[in-house]
Structure formats: structure tokens, C-alpha cells
């Protein structure tokens with residue numbers, strides 16, 4: 001709660017032209033924005049572009065943006081849309097209409113440790129991210145926003161311009177895809 | 190979708206598995222929850238499916254935020270500074 005009040009104050013100060021307050025807001029949200037962009041794009045340099053675009057957009061829209069409580073959601077929306085736009089432009093990962101291919105994991109790291117035990121291993125995290133990259137862009141966005149970032153279903157639907165049932169259906173389809181691809185890790189543990 | 194299920198059960202299980210995500214998100218109506226739980230008790234295929242789906246979601250939920258590389262942060266603030274100076278002109 002206190003953090004929220006602080007953020008509202010920072011926002012107001014930033015609107016009044018206080019650059020230090022704006023920078024503090026950036027610092028509060030930069031990792032989150034970068035994280036979302038990186039998971040959506042799978043490229044550090046492109047995620048950096050989106051990070052910059054997002055905060056420049058915030059800077060330029062400070063006076064239009066109201067409601068401090070929604071700053072995080074607002075930034076999620078900017079970062080997600082900039083990322084999806086980038087993906088559409090490059091079309092490197094196929095379109096949303098491409099069927100889900102059920103790939104087998106190419107390299108299996110040590111399965112001796114159960115997934116939850118090896119959770120902190122960067123190797124296993126890389127596997128999770130790798131599988132995520134195989135999803136069509138919008139499906140990936142649903143998982144990133146809903147499961148990784150923990151947004152509410154209706155927030156995710158709104159950000160992606162989907163109806164709630166459409167979002168839920170994408171979410172289930174994506175989870176099923178990931179489940180299938182990770183099944184080698186999920187058994188016997 | 191559970192792999193080894195009899196043809197007769199297939200249709201029923203398929204309808205159940207479609208609701209698993211909502212069940213995990215506690216988005217399912219109470220009545221349906223009950224139905225699903227009863228089905229899970231009696232169907233080992235669906236139970237295994239549900240278990241692995243739940244683990245998958247748990248794994249993704251536990252992924253942490255990526256940390257911002259120091260250089261990336263530096264360049265971000267340089268870009269903001271530039272935008273600010275342009276805006277003042």
C-alpha cells in the first residue's frame with residue numbers, strides 16, 4: 001500500500017517535470033518490462049529496444065496517463081504490444097495461425113534431480129524458456145503475462161485484445177503444449 | 190490429452206481436460222469443480238494428465254524476473270536523457 005502511495009507521488013512529480021522522480025519510476029519497473037520483452041522476443045538486443053521504446057512512450061504520455069495503480073499494467077501493455085509488433089515485422093517465429101508442433105526436447109539436461117529441485121539451475125530455466133519460444137507469439141504472451149508475471153486473466157485478455165474465453169482457451173492450449181514438451185521432466189519425480 | 194484411454198471414455202475425458210486450466214486457476218464453477226474432482230478420482234489417465242499440467246504451470250509460475258544487465262540500464266537512462274533534452278527544445 002505504501003509503495004502504491006509512493007508511486008502515485010512519484011508519478012505526480014514526474015508529471016510536474018521532476019526527472020529524478022521519473023527515473024525512480026523507471027527503476028521500479030525496468031526489470032519487469034525487460035523480462036517480459038525478453039521472454040516474448042527471445043533476444044537481448046530486441047528486448048533492450050522494447051525496454052527503451054516502452055519508457056520513452058511512458059515519458060511522452062505521462063500527462064495522458066491517469067491512475068497510478070495501473071502503471072504496471074500500462075507498462076505491460078506497452079511492452080507486450082511493442083514486442084508483438086516487432087515479432088510481426090520480423091516474422092521469424094511463424095504466425096499465430098501456425099499449428100502447434102509438438103517437439104521433443106532436443107537436449108535433455110540431467111534428469112536425476114527432480115524438476116522442482118533443479119528449479120534454480122539455469123540449465124533448466126533455459127529449457128523452460130526454450131519451450132516457451134516455440135509457442136506462437138500471442139500464445140506465448142498469454143503464458144508470460146498470466147503464469148510468469150501473474151496478471152489476472154481479464155488483465156491479460158485486455159492487454160492482448162482478446163475476450164476472456166479466447167484468452168482462457170489460448171492459455172490452456174499453450175499450457176498443454178508446454179506440458180507435452182516438458183513431459184520428460186515431469187514424470188517420476 | 191491422456192494417451193491411453195478407451196474410445197468410450199475418450200469423449201468424456203476430453204471434455205474434462207479442457208477444464209483443467211480453469212480448475213488450476215480456480216476459475217471453475219463449484220458444480221463443475223466437483224464433477225472434475227470426482228472424475229479425477231476414478232480416472233488415472235486424467236489424474237496423470239492433471240498432475241503434469243499442474244507441475245508445468247507451477248514451474249512457469251516460479252520463473253523469476255530476468256535481471257537487467259548494467260549496460261542495458263545505462264543505455265536506457267541515456268536514451269531517456271536524450272528524449273528529455275529533445276522535449277525541452
Ligand SMILES: [Zn+2]
Nearest residue numbers: 202232234235
Ligand atoms: Zn479421464
